[in-house]
Amino acid sequence: MSGSSNAATARPTLADLPLRPELVGEEPYGAPQLEVAVQLNVNENPYPPGPEVVADIAAAVATVAGRLNRYPDRDAWALREDLARYLGHGLTADQVWAANGSNEVMLQVLQAFGGPGRSALSFAPTYSMYPEYARDTHTRWLTAPRRADFTIDPQEAVAAVKEHAPDVVFVTSPNNPTGTAVALETLADICAAAPGVVVVDEAYVEFARTGTPSALALLPDFPRLAVSRTMSKAFAFAGGRLGYLAAAPAFVDALRIVRLPYHLSAVTQAVARVALAHADEMLAHVDLLRTERDQLATWLSEQGLEVAASDANFCLFGRFADRHRVWQALLDRDVLIRETGPDGWLRVSVGTHEEMATFTSALRQILDDPEISARKDAAR
Numbered sequence: 001m002s003g004s005s006n007a008a009t010a011r012p013t014l015a016d017l018p019l020r021p022e023l024v025g026e027e028p029y030g031a032p033q034l035e036v037a038v039q040l041n042v043n044e045n046p047y048p049p050g051p052e053v054v055a056d057i058a059a060a061v062a063t064v065a066g067r068l069n070r071y072p073d074r075d076a077w078a079l080r081e082d083l084a085r086y087l088g089h090g091l092t093a094d095q096v097w098a099a100n101g102s103n104e105v106m107l108q109v110l111q112a113f114g115g116p117g118r119s120a121l122s123f124a125p126t127y128s129m130y131p132e133y134a135r136d137t138h139t140r141w142l143t144a145p146r147r148a149d150f151t152i153d154p155q156e157a158v159a160a161v162k163e164h165a166p167d168v169v170f171v172t173s174p175n176n177p178t179g180t181a182v183a184l185e186t187l188a189d190i191c192a193a194a195p196g197v198v199v200v201d202e203a204y205v206e207f208a209r210t211g212t213p214s215a216l217a218l219l220p221d222f223p224r225l226a227v228s229r230t231m232s233k234a235f236a237f238a239g240g241r242l243g244y245l246a247a248a249p250a251f252v253d254a255l256r257i258v259r260l261p262y263h264l265s266a267v268t269q270a271v272a273r274v275a276l277a278h279a280d281e282m283l284a285h286v287d288l289l290r291t292e293r294d295q296l297a298t299w300l301s302e303q304g305l306e307v308a309a310s311d312a313n314f315c316l317f318g319r320f321a322d323r324h325r326v327w328q329a330l331l332d333r334d335v336l337i338r339e340t341g342p343d344g345w346l347r348v349s350v351g352t353h354e355e356m357a358t359f360t361s362a363l364r365q366i367l368d369d370p371e372i373s374a375r376k377d378a379a380r
């Protein structure tokens, strides 16, 4: 039925609306949010905040509730001071920026430094949201390949940066969906070669294996480098929506130009500050999750599967001739994982010990059925 003839009265369909042509046929971001007993699909920390943190959060919300007639601090200054202190490395509040999740920070980076006639480059496979923000900001999206083991070849990376001269480079370390950490020397090489800004997305850095340094150490050497972080993963605060970035004060000033007025609500600012004040408790399960991650990787390879080396709270494994069948068979057993990454691979988040036991026993049953779990041939 065409909506155009009776558009005044009918509820229009998307096809009736003058949507930007490059958005026609696009789907909203969609890891399925299903009510499943074991949810291992969006890399959340499975441990909720403890009763003391919950009580302090409730008290902080009660305090701001009495002032909700007023706009919040536009520059979230107190929160940025707390974030700077949390990051260390001698950082100060003017070097830190915060938004509603680091996804909003990424969008702001492209609003400020991307745009028509400009380009952004990343190393594939990489985070699936970057190309969407490039599309939304009319920034040309470019990728250079990672090696077969998902590490980045520094010489090839530098060559790609020199060839394309992108305005923005995104390097995800540890990477999503592969879990791969990028060596600090490689990041330095990329920064030295990049004509524009470089964002190292460290959403998972707290899960990295001991001795993996943060790109924060490179900030003094590279004035166009930014390091983004999030409270959504290790910090167990995904529902609080707080992401942030550290960079030179001028970089932060650029983001302040494009941010919406009062983008961070008073509630968000207050609640995030309480969570930061309880950083030790919020991060209390990180060591346990890293151990669980290493055990999961070992178990997966013992089953004869390929597993990408992971410094994050998930493992990418495969490769299956029909990964959707394996994903569905797990869902049929009440385990939700993620169908993402290169063809044939699946990604599973690290949950509690009990959740991992449910996952491994379900996957073992599926692997025992050669029809569902047929492998892709070994050559990549």
Ligand SMILES: *Cc1c(COP(=O)(O)O)cnc(C)c1O
Pocket: 043, 100, 101, 102, 103, 104, 127, 172, 175, 176, 201, 203, 229, 230, 231, 232, 233, 238, 242, 243
């Ligand atoms: C989860 C994730 C983020 C953080 O997202 P938020 O918007 O802060 O919840 C950022 N980058 C990558 C690569 C991620 O996987």
